[in-house]
Amino acid sequence: MRSHYLAICLGLTGCLAALTLPLVAQELPKLASIPILMRQREVDPATKLALLRESIPAAKSYTSEPEKLSDRIRISGSTWRLDVFGDGSGAEFADADAFERAHSSGVQPSQAMSNEALEASGRAFVERTLSRLIVLQQDERLVLAATSRRTEGGVAPGGERAYSAVVANRVVFSREIGGIPVVGAGSKVTVTFLNDGAVASFRYDWPMYTRTGRVQAMAAPIEVLHRLQRVSGVRTKTEADRALEAPPNLESITGPIKLGANVELQDMKCGYYDPGLALRDQAAPIQAGCYYHLLETRGEGEYVTTAGYSGAVPAAASFEPDTRWPEANVLLGVKTKEQEGRNAGSSKKIQPVTPRPGAQDQ
Amino acid sequence: MKPNRLRTRFALGSALVVAALIGAPNVKAGPHHARMEVGIRCQQEYQNNWQVDVGNNDVWRRCGNFNSQIGQTDNVRFYFNLHGAKAPLEKTSDGCGQGCGGADSVDFLYMNMHGASNSSSAFFDMWDQNSRAFTSNMRLGDNSRQLMVLATFGCSSLLLSDGNTNILNRWQPPFSGGLVLTAGGHGALFSGNDQSATEFASRMQDGEPIGQAWLESTWYADNRNTPTFMNTGRDANDCFNRSKVSLPSLFGTSILRDSAIGYFCWASWN
Numbered sequence: 281m282r283s284h285y286l287a288i289c290l291g292l293t294g295c296l297a298a299l300t301l302p303l304v305a306q307e308l309p310k311l312a313s314i315p316i317l318m319r320q321r322e323v324d325p326a327t328k329l330a331l332l333r334e335s336i337p338a339a340k341s342y343t344s345e346p347e348k349l350s351d352r353i354r355i356s357g358s359t360w361r362l363d364v365f366g367d368g369s370g371a372e373f374a375d376a377d378a379f380e381r382a383h384s385s386g387v388q389p390s391q392a393m394s395n396e397a398l399e400a401s402g403r404a405f406v407e408r409t410l411s412r413l414i415v416l417q418q419d420e421r422l423v424l425a426a427t428s429r430r431t432e433g434g435v436a437p438g439g440e441r442a443y444s445a446v447v448a449n450r451v452v453f454s455r456e457i458g459g460i461p462v463v464g465a466g467s468k469v470t471v472t473f474l475n476d477g478a479v480a481s482f483r484y485d486w487p488m489y490t491r492t493g494r495v496q497a498m499a500a501p502i503e504v505l506h507r508l509q510r511v512s513g514v515r516t517k518t519e520a521d522r523a524l525e526a527p528p529n530l531e532s533i534t535g536p537i538k539l540g541a542n543v544e545l546q547d548m549k550c551g552y553y554d555p556g557l558a559l560r561d562q563a564a565p566i567q568a569g570c571y572y573h574l575l576e577t578r579g580e581g582e583y584v585t586t587a588g589y590s591g592a593v594p595a596a597a598s599f600e601p602d603t604r605w606p607e608a609n610v611l612l613g614v615k616t617k618e619q620e621g622r623n624a625g626s627s628k629k630i631q632p633v634t635p636r637p638g639a640q641d642q
Numbered sequence: 643m644k645p646n647r648l649r650t651r652f653a654l655g656s657a658l659v660v661a662a663l664i665g666a667p668n669v670k671a672g673p674h675h676a677r678m679e680v681g682i683r684c685q686q687e688y689q690n691n692w693q694v695d696v697g698n699n700d701v702w703r704r705c706g707n708f709n710s711q712i713g714q715t716d717n718v719r720f721y722f723n724l725h726g727a728k729a730p731l732e733k734t735s736d737g738c739g740q741g742c743g744g745a746d747s748v749d750f751l752y753m754n755m756h757g758a759s760n761s762s763s764a765f766f767d768m769w770d771q772n773s774r775a776f777t778s779n780m781r782l783g784d785n786s787r788q789l790m791v792l793a794t795f796g797c798s799s800l801l802l803s804d805g806n807t808n809i810l811n812r813w814q815p816p817f818s819g820g821l822v823l824t825a826g827g828h829g830a831l832f833s834g835n836d837q838s839a840t841e842f843a844s845r846m847q848d849g850e851p852i853g854q855a856w857l858e859s860t861w862y863a864d865n866r867n868t869p870t871f872m873n874t875g876r877d878a879n880d881c882f883n884r885s886k887v888s889l890p891s892l893f894g895t896s897i898l899r900d901s902a903i904g905y906f907c908w909a910s911w912n
Contacts, residue, residue, distance in 0.1 A: 361848070376850075379851075383882050383885075428861070428865060428912055430909060430911050431909065431912060432908065433907065434881060434907035434908065435806040435809065435906055437810065437903060439806055439807060439810070442806055443907075447909070450911070452865060481858075483862065515695075515696065516694050517687075517695055518691070518694070546866075573830075573832060578692070578694060582761075582762075583758070583760070583774070585693060585756045585757070586758065586830065587693070587694040587756055587833075588830035588832040588833065588866075589832055589833045589834055590832040590833070590864055591834045619686075619699040619703065620702070621686060621702065621723055622684065622702070622721055623723065624725035624726055624727070624743070625722045625727070625738075625742040632739065633679070633739055633744075633747045634787070635787065636749060636787055637893070
């Protein structure tokens with residue numbers, strides 16, 4: 281299950297992997313600096329696709345050339361598809377047949393796969409099927425990052441025949457490099473299992489990283505929280521300026537933190553920040569960052585609205601520019617272009633609309 | 643540093659953003675579907691800042707991404723903001739037409755704004771200060787083009803944790819008009835990764851069931867998201883069968899209104 285307590289690791293003081301224990305204040309060895317990495321560009325997505333095809337029973341007999349789409353190459357059968365994205369460092373397999381069976385293989389929530397069983401099944405799958413794609417260097421480790429359940433429910437209009445079941449189970453693994461986790465969408469492997477153990481889908485973004493030779497010193501924990509307040513304030517055009525007590529280290533914080541009157545940090549995890557293939561600037565380095573989730577509430581009584589927003593703040597004392605990192609741009613004072621808003625519809629333009637062909641009146 | 647020692651000391655409590663991979667259109671691969679009439683209504687900032695502007699142009703970018711992607715296979719008839727939009731979304735005026743952005747004037751309506759729920763209604767915040775469109779005041783799918791799908795990127799409109807009575811209070815009214823499926827969140831949907839809209843449209847264009855496309859695209863954008871969809875059926879079996887509705891099968895899906903609805907069903911990632 282997803283943990284709801286705050287998991288902040290800062291100073292990269294071992295914001296590491298343990299998976300079920302709440303954070304506690306302890307004396308920890310601290311890293312004063314980390315190496316800056318680059319995401320190494322892959323060169324041959326077709327080779328990656330061939331490796332995957334050999335490992336997936338449904339795809340093994342596929343002999344045609346892959347379909348070339350704008351951001352991926354694809355092979356597919358009548359009930360499955362396998363996409364390799366971009367430069368080949370990401371891929372997704374989805375088995376529609378398996379998802380079709382998900383409902384019929386639903387179980388009571390109490391009988392769903394345990395997290396331990398899910399992790400074990402996920403690791404076995406990665407080892408068996410993806411070992412040539414999910415490659416770990418000498419100082420790297422595959423670590424459990426999250427689990428999730430797909431649930432179904434239902435009820436008749438009068439409240440009868442209520443139903444609830446878990447129909448699929450998802451496990452996410454991430455990468456640690458020298459004990460430091462990668463946060464963001466990069467370096468993630470997700471595997472989805474039905475309750476009968478069948479793999480319904482997998483997806484990964486798993487680049488090779490190389491060292492740039494540059495090193496960055498880490499910011500103090502309180503500085504990162506102040507950055508978060510500043511980013512939140514700029515983002516939402518409101519003040520998030522509550523005075524914060526400087527924690528000895530951020531691991532000592534075990535609950536949500538109020539950053540402003542209505543703004544609360546839900547969780548934050550620090551490490552190497554890789555936003556993933558789709559969101560990152562290919563030329564930008566992989567730097568220290570802290571991924572956050574913030575909630576901001578407005579309203580009273582029956583009309584409380586909660587806004588959720590997420591992102592990552594730089595965790596290095598001095599960080600390098602990255603045009604596609606909004607928080608870095610805010611902190612560096614780089615102006616980004618505001619997009620034009622839209623017009624409202626006109627209440628004067630009331631007009632009939634062509635009915636949909638075959639639309640019924642009932 | 644001794645990583646092996648440290649590993650046992652920390653919790654990995656925060657959820658992760660997982661593999662947001664998809665960035666560009668992908669329409670060539672999909673099976674054919676009849677062109678839908680599509681409407682988009684979104685709101686980034688609010689009058690007198692009465693609701694939070696989540697910043698980074700996230701809402702405009704998300705809706706722009708949906709517009710760009712779905713527009714490659716379907717007819718986007720309007721992309722409006724939510725100024726004065728309460729009436730065109732509620733039954734008061736939902737059939738006012740495409741020129742005024744009426745919910746029932748299209749087959750598929752995509753929205754991004756703040757949302758929430760109380761025991762009697764889900765609601766969506768309009769730009770206008772203190773104005774909200776309530777699901778309890780909606781009856782979707784019963785006039786004009788007869789809306790079939792309502793997808794809303796907004797928090798908690800499909801809240802599931804407070805019991806079936808409240809779920810029915812909130813969603814029986816809009817479905818009574820014949821709406822086929824709605825997609826939203828049972829809790830928070832975090833702004834920050836606007837690629838989810840491109841991926842949602844792209845997956846639908848690939849022929850994936852609409853609900854499945856929503857769950858996958860929204861969860862992969864940030865796995866603290868709580869994507870959910872809901873639909874109706876004549877009975878439970880019919881409901882779960884209809885939950886597989888896709889763009890190719892959408893127009894062939896029979897419309898269920900009022901007493902023809904025998905079951906409500908939903909699916910979500912937690």
